[in-house]
Amino acid sequence: xxxxxxEVFYNANFAVAIAGAGAAVGVGLVGNAAASAVGRNxxxxxxxxxxxxxxxxxxxxxxxxxxxxxxx
Numbered sequence: 001x002x003x004x005x006x007e008v009f010y011n012a013n014f015a016v017a018i019a020g021a022g023a024a025v026g027v028g029l030v031g032n033a034a035a036s037a038v039g040r041n042x043x044x045x046x047x048x049x050x051x052x053x054x055x056x057x058x059x060x061x062x063x064x065x066x067x068x069x070x071x072x
Contacts, residue, residue, distance in 0.1 A: 012071040015072030047063030 034052035035058050 015070045016066045020063045023059050023063035026062070027056050030055040030059060040057075045054070 030052055034048050037048045041048075
């Protein structure tokens with residue numbers, strides 16, 4: 001049995017909103033870690049930037065999956 005309040009609030013828009021919020025938090029954490037790493041070791045800027053861009057892309061992919069697959 002599904003609670004009536006869950007039927008009202010849980011829909012595709014809610015799933016996309018939660019996925020978008022999670023992606024935003026993930027990108028923020030990756031950016032924070034990259035800035036900290038470059039602050040500790042400025043010589044590794046290129047390697048850290050590459051890994052940070054890949055990490056941000058993977059975090060954003062979750063939002064795209066939810067956006068395209070959620071509203072079915």
